[in-house]
Amino acid sequence: MLYRLVTFVFGLLVTGLAGWLFDGMVGAMVGAALGAIFWFLMDLRRGNRLIRWLRDPDARTAPTMFGLWGEAADRCRRLLRAREQQVLESESRLQAFLAAIQASPNGVVILDGQGLIEWCNQTAAAHLGLDPQRDLRQQIGNLVRDPVFAAYYAGNDYGHEVTMAGRDSRPQRPVELSLQLHPYGEGRLLLLTRDVTATALADAMRRDFVANVSHEIRTPLTVLSGFVETLQSLHLDEAERVRYLALMATQAERMQTLVNDLLTLSRLEGTPPPGFSEWASARDLSAQCEEEARALSAMRHPAPESPQRLGFSVVPGLALAGAASELRSALTNLVTNAVRYTPAGGRIDVEWQRLPDGKVEFSVADTGPGIAPEHLPRLSERFYRVDRSRSRESGGTGLGLAIAKHVAQRHGGELRIASTPGQGSRFSIVFPASRVRTDDAMVPGDAWPATETAERSRP
Ligand code: ADP
Numbered sequence: 384m385l386y387r388l389v390t391f392v393f394g395l396l397v398t399g400l401a402g403w404l405f406d407g408m409v410g411a412m413v414g415a416a417l418g419a420i421f422w423f424l425m426d427l428r429r430g431n432r433l434i435r436w437l438r439d440p441d442a443r444t445a446p447t448m449f450g451l452w453g454e455a456a457d458r459c460r461r462l463l464r465a466r467e468q469q470v471l472e473s474e475s476r477l478q479a480f481l482a483a484i485q486a487s488p489n490g491v492v493i494l495d496g497q498g499l500i501e502w503c504n505q506t507a508a509a510h511l512g513l514d515p516q517r518d519l520r521q522q523i524g525n526l527v528r529d530p531v532f533a534a535y536y537a538g539n540d541y542g543h544e545v546t547m548a549g550r551d552s553r554p555q556r557p558v559e560l561s562l563q564l565h566p567y568g569e570g571r572l573l574l575l576t577r578d579v580t581a582t583a584l585a586d587a588m589r590r591d592f593v594a595n596v597s598h599e600i601r602t603p604l605t606v607l608s609g610f611v612e613t614l615q616s617l618h619l620d621e622a623e624r625v626r627y628l629a630l631m632a633t634q635a636e637r638m639q640t641l642v643n644d645l646l647t648l649s650r651l652e653g654t655p656p657p658g659f660s661e662w663a664s665a666r667d668l669s670a671q672c673e674e675e676a677r678a679l680s681a682m683r684h685p686a687p688e689s690p691q692r693l694g695f696s697v698v699p700g701l702a703l704a705g706a707a708s709e710l711r712s713a714l715t716n717l718v719t720n721a722v723r724y725t726p727a728g729g730r731i732d733v734e735w736q737r738l739p740d741g742k743v744e745f746s747v748a749d750t751g752p753g754i755a756p757e758h759l760p761r762l763s764e765r766f767y768r769v770d771r772s773r774s775r776e777s778g779g780t781g782l783g784l785a786i787a788k789h790v791a792q793r794h795g796g797e798l799r800i801a802s803t804p805g806q807g808s809r810f811s812i813v814f815p816a817s818r819v820r821t822d823d824a825m826v827p828g829d830a831w832p833a834t835e836t837a838e839r840s841r842p
Pocket of ligand 1: 449499604716721724725751752753754763767768769774775778779780782783784785
């Protein structure tokens with residue numbers, strides 16, 4: 384300010400002095416007046432420059448001036464720089480925030496007070512079929528037209544979530560979405576979407592499972608209590624009593640088998656997969672399978688029925704890393720299934736085989752009734768049966784293949800099923816090479832060097 388006053392006075396003095404030299408006192412006054420006008424015009428020009436720059440300020444093109452206007456321009460420039468820096472920082476914070484919401488597994492839609500979409504992440508776009516760019520400023524009610532959401536949106540009661548079918552939901556592959564609106568700010572809404580297909584499926588499976596277990600237990604229980612009532616109320620002769628008790632024992636055994644299978648499944652689900660410290664010999668596993676299969680076959684097809692022909696390949700030196708009890712349960716389930724479903728006179732072949740990629744396959748092939756292709760993908764589901772009455776009649780629980788599949792997966796393996804109706808089935812478990820040990824150095828793809836086949840049919 385002082386500088387400005389000094390330059391103004393100095394300017395007047397100089398122009399006044401020049402005027403005085405030129406024309407005495409009058410010249411001095413005219414000179415000073417001209418100096419003041421010039422100073423005023425220069426001042427006006429500099430002020431104008433600053434105003435013009437301030438109309439569209441850019442810190443890089445700030446005018447460079449001296450004096451008061453120069454300082455004003457400099458301060459404006461610094462303020463502008465600070466503001467730009469703040470804007471950049473809040474912009475980058477906003478981007479980081481949006482990137483975090485973008486990465487969320489849940490869908491997020493921000494709605495303004497009128498229900499217009501202000502922003503949505505990719506997940507919400509995929510869930511609701513929105514285009515994150517094109518659908519900005521569109522009414523959410525016009526874009527999500529599911530009646531469940533429409534009623535919820537119009538109802539103004541957002542304290543609970545609603546579920547509706549996803550956009551890509553198909554009868555074969557249902558997709559279920561959960562949506563909830565959260566009011567915030569002044570009339571604004573946050574719409575959160577979640578894919579709850581897996582949870583809904585798990586809930587449905589749990590409900591089915593409980594219903595199935597109850598049903599499976601109720602049937603033998605009803606029969607048992609019927610027999611108990613009969614024994615209590617009727618005077619039966621000894622032969623009849625023995626027959627009734629035998630029937631009761633069968634039902635009790637059925638319930639016991641079911642409970643045992645359920646416990647096996649829950650153990651499989653509740654324990655970590657077996658490691659590599661325990662080794663189960665294939666010879667022992669085969670021997671146990673063979674023993675059970677022959678006993679069952681003899682029981683199911685007593686003379687004079689034509690017997691089943693059972694063939695077991697025995698592999699010396701082969702061992703699998705894993706839990707022997709689990710492996711035994713899985714393999715015997717496959718073998719006993721073959722015995723149960725193959726009619727008298729049929730043939731069952733149980734083999735170990737090394738595959739070209741070093742894996743080992745345990746297979747059970749039978750000449751039974753076979754299974755239609757539409758059942759194959761669901762066979763290992765709990766309680767899934769092709770023929771319910773046949774499974775029950777043969778003492779099945781509907782859990783055998785579920786156990787086999789679970790055990791296979793826990794050992795890094797895979798349950799494979801191939802079947803042709805009318806010709807027979809082949810169930811196998813393929814174990815990874817990492818779980819296989821052989822005493823001799825075998826080349827993958829080779830046949831086992833000393834496969835002994837024990838084929839015996841009951842006389
Ligand atoms: P189940 O106790 O009823 O045998 P599983 O889980 O062991 O239950 O098998 C599921 C279904 O698969 C059986 O009900 C049966 O319909 C079919 N199945 C299993 N093994 C065979 C087989 N070897 N031949 C024909 N059908 C089979």
